[in-house]
Amino acid sequence: MPQPPPDPGPYAGGMPLPRFRPTGHGSPEPAAVVAGAHYRITVLTDGLLRLEYSPGGRFEDRPSAFAVHRRFPVPPFRVRRSEAGLELFTDRIHLSYDEREFSPSGLSVQVRGGVTNYHSVWRYGTPVPTLGGTARTLDEADGPIPLEPGINSREGFGVVDDSASVLLTEDGWYAPRPREEGAVDLYFFGYGHDHQEALRAFYALSGPQPVLPRYALGNWWSRYHAYDETEYRQLVQDFADRRLPFSVLVVDMDWHLTDEHVERHHGSGWTGYTWNRELFPDPRRFLGWAHERGYRVTLNLHPADGVRSFEEPYPAMLQALGRDPGTEEPVAFDVTDREFVSAYFEVLHRGLEADGVDFWWIDWQSGEHSRLPGVDPLWVLNHYHFLDSASGGERPLILSRYAGPGSHRYPVGFSGDTVISWASLAFQPRFTATAANIGFGWWSHDIGGHIYGSRDDELATRWLQFGVFSPMLRLHSGNNDFIAKEPWRYRSPYAEIMERGLRLRHRLIPYLHTANRAAAVDGVPLVRPLYFEHPEAEQAYRYDHQYLFGPELMVAPVTAPVDPVLTRAAVPVWLPEGSWTDLCTGTVYDGGRELMLHRGLGELPVLARAGAIVPLAGADPDAAPGPGNPAELEVLVVAGASHGSVLDEDDGAGDGRDPARWARTELSLDVAAGEFSLGPARGHLGCLPPARSWTVTVLGAAELTGLAVTVDGDDVPVSVVRRDRRTSVTVPDVPAGARVVLRSPGLRGVAVPDPAPRVFDMLNDAQIGYDVKQRLYTAVRQDPVAALGQAPALGAEGPLLSALAELVLAVRDGA
Structure with a gap:
């Protein structure tokens, strides 16, 4: 039988935090439990099991950082016992257990229904296959990085290990797991290739994604640069003069006193809570000015150095914590001390919020360890900052890094400081889509990259285009005078294409906000891998740079430079069965095949199936997305x-x-x-x-x-x-x-397009001989399909031949 929860320890007392009380229900329905002296198996759904083992027979019913709700309606299941142990059956899974200590030979779960050519069987302690989840950060990533596991796999199952996560207590605080050697707490997801249903079970257990404020779906301006108020106002005016819509203004760490203002004996100026009034003489005035124009403002936080004696709120922190007002000792940052956590919000942040700060960018870069084993400061910051942001009735929002399974409850995710390179851009579509496998739907990347690299206007343009069709579009750049993302700092035509992209993102907000609600209510993330809708298609797993974007669109970002001869970039895609129209070019393609698409600088493949319906805002960029x-x-x-x-x-x-x-x-x-x-x-x-x-x-x-x-x-x-x-x-x-x-x-019906006009445009741009152009165009106008067979003899080769084939065979039964 479940034991009473142990004493949570010395850090559970102190100041109450009533607004942080958990809303989940940690204990399961008794009828869903199959238990012995040292094990407990809970059948949460027909495809989701909780598997616990405790040498001392102590089982945990408090919500955890991952599993906040375990009281599900009891699904149909049956148990068969024999001398060998027990077997448990649902419509989706078959568990076998010898009722001893968990082991590979004694505990296994098979996914029923012939998911793979071989048995889809998980044995305890063996490697778990995965299609990938996400990662804590892309800091300094220059291309692919390892991903933490998700709950979906080709083999049809996934496992989340919840044995070490912190527990949520009734008074709104948390407690580390009781230490017990050999204790295990696992969640087995066995949904076969029903990846979307597995994710719905994940959300039912771990909590849904919240509904984002509508303004968060617009364009964000961010730059690591010591703006002063006059410069920031001028920047915003420049955006308005160019009719470039933004909804969120980010002020990076220079809003507060930094290194040049902090005496060395205090340490670095990375942490701060005191406005730099050389830059912002009247912060309330600046924030009010931004609000009058429809913008929301967030400030950067690096809280690891605590509160030093030079900070304006230092005396109030001492008073709140009952410390000697005559001291100059720093108040250490300590997420395990609830008095400090309460004062952290009430003293350090409440006044800044009253001045007009709308939400916080929590830029935690100081590791996963605290004074209590298993307590990750990043998770604590995300959890309490997000809940605190809703305490006044506002729709909650933070910007912070990922802190493990369950982090989807605290959007938006800040993916970190990536390297400016084509390799970084090429990895981000896959990274963004696979995060759906662990329920994390709202990644915000440093669009354009953050550090290192070199000037490449084409790369910056392609990255912004990807940002338009990302969960969030937040331009950002490192602390370098030459790294900036204002479109007018780029050459033509790059600047004009970037401006069009920013306006398009603003127009997409009605579509995005509809998907925002669907993500929260229906458990369908905005960005999903292709295999969520096509789980039995081999191509859906291979084309991992391509993804579903909301209910109607499929996107294949351009992540490689244009061919210098063709003046177009090539993108390999897979089109599922049906008819597909590229919203950028108007080209119509027959599906059920793999092909190479070729796109000029101002285009990227945004494909809609026949019948798709996409609502957009009107074309007025002056209307703020408030x-x-x-x-x-x-x-x-x-x-x-x-x-x-x-x-x-x-x-x-x-x-x-x-x-x-x-x-x-x-x-x-x-x-x-x-x-x-x-x-x-x-x-x-x-x-x-x-x-x-x-x-x-x-x-x-x-x-x-x-x-x-x-x-x-x-x-x-x-x-x-x-x-x-x-x-x-x-x-x-x-x-x-x-x-x-x-x-x-x-x-x-559909009017089958004549490929000749598109072929003409492609040939017109190609850097080849005029005679070759004329021969190819004349052949296409006479008979497009026959022209393709003659094309090599007429002078088409390599990318040019590939682009010609794309256009001529777009609709395979001809024009």
């Missing part, structure tokens, strides 16, 4: 298949989980009826503008002849623009809650 929802929306609709989607919007209040604060607009394409409809919006209509302008842009269809548009059944006048195989229909002044319907026979 709590309000835009009055102008554009919906991209990819012709070719019937499909339904939604647009979710809320009022920004609370934690985002109250459905009464959300409005949902249904979006639907019915090919058979030749009809696209949006609305009516339902739910909290008060969070929406009273009326909106809607633009529906249809890609890939023939011209929308016989177009009729109604609002709540009444015909209305519209404006129609046809350009580059896109037809845009704008319906102004649509009341909130109204239903808009577009009808046209053109919505029933």
Whole structure:
């Protein structure tokens, strides 16, 4: 039977922290437990087991840093006992256990259903296969680094070892695990190739991802540079003059007194809580100015050096901790001392927040050890900072590094100081996507890289393009006068492409915020590996640089330089079955194959399946992505298949989980009826503008002849623009809650594109002889498929031949 929890030790007393009390339920349903004197097996779901072994027969029911909720509805299972031990069966797994100390020969779990050609069997103590999870940091990474394990694998199972994680106590504090040699606490995930369902079980056990504030999904400006107030104001004005939208302003560590202001006997100036008033004479004024313009502000924290006597809050810290006011001894940073942790928030941070600091960038770089074994200061900082950020009713947010399984509850993740190189960029798509295997959905990278490297305008441009289709877009750079990410510091055309990327990210916010809610409520991260939707396809595991982005899009970032002859970069991709349209180029591809795509500097493969529906904000970059929802929306609709989607919007209040604060607009394409409809919006209509302008842009269809548009059944006048195989229909002044319907026979099918115009553009840019260009183009215009067979004889080779094949065979049954 479970034993009462042991005394949590000398660090559990002291100042109460009521707002930090855990909300999970650590103890399981008794009917889900199969136990003996030294073991306990809990059947949490048909594919999730908790496996505990204790030589002393003591089992833990308090929530842990990883497992905050263990009371699940009891799933069907059966147990069979024999002289050899016990067997446990669910629909997904078969456990065999000899009821002795856990061992490879005595404890095994098989995933049922023929997941692999060989038996998918895990034996205790043997290596666990994994598709990868994530890592604590990319600090100084220059290419791939090892990843911690996730819960998904090709073999169909994963294991999380929770034997050493800290425990959460009822009063809001934490306690280290009781020390017991040989004690084991494991969670076995046996979902076969149902990777998404495994992740939902993970969230049910470890807690869901929170709903991010809407402003966090916009562009962030960050730079390690000693800005003063005047310079920062001018920077923001420069952004406004160039119509470049940002929503978050980061002030790195120079907001506080640093090395040149700190006497050497105090140590370094890395830690600080005192504004540098040479740079910011009136911090409250600066922060108020930023808020008036719709920006949110975060400050950098390096708290490891504690509080020294030169700091403004030093006397108040001494008073809060009951220490001698006559001393000049530093107050050591100690996450195991609850009085210090309470004063850390109430004294060091509360006043800065009252001045206008919106959230904190916790830049912990000082290791995983504290005065208590197993207590990682980074986890403690993430846990309490995140909970504290919600204490005033705001939607919580922090920026910090990953601190192990369970860290998905404390977004946003700061991935660290990467090297500026193509190798770093090439690794980040895979790194970002595989984090879904451990539930971590909100990585924020130093877009453009942070340190070392050399000037490469193409690399910076491609990195920003990846940032547009990343969980977060946070430009950042190291403390070097020549490393900066302002687009106007780059040459043309790089600068203009970067500016377009920043504007596009801002326009994506309605799509991102809908995915934000889905991540929290439905357990579907924004960025996911291809095998989450195509688990039985071999290619989904091989193309690990390619990923799903929200419910409608698939992205393959460009992570290599352009070919100097072709003037395009090559990207290998796998297209699942179906028809796929590249939103950047308009090219339509038949799926079910692997191919090489070639993209110029201003393009990257952003692919949408036929029927995809993508809501965007209007094209006005002056509208800040704050709590309000835009009055102008554009919906991209990819012709070719019937499909339904939604647009979710809320009022920004609370934690985002109250459905009464959300409005949902249904979006639907019915090919058979030749009809696209949006609305009516339902739910909290008060969070929406009273009326909106809607633009529906249809890609890939023939011209929308016989177009009729109604609002709540009444015909209305519209404006129609046809350009580059896109037809845009704008319906102004649509009341909130109204239903808009577009009808046209053109919505029933896809117009197969003529490859010749795209071939002409490609040949026009290619750095080859004019005669070769003319011969190839003439052949394509006469017979595209036959031209491909003649192309080598006509002078096409290497990347040029590959690019020609991509365009001619995009739709394989020809033009």
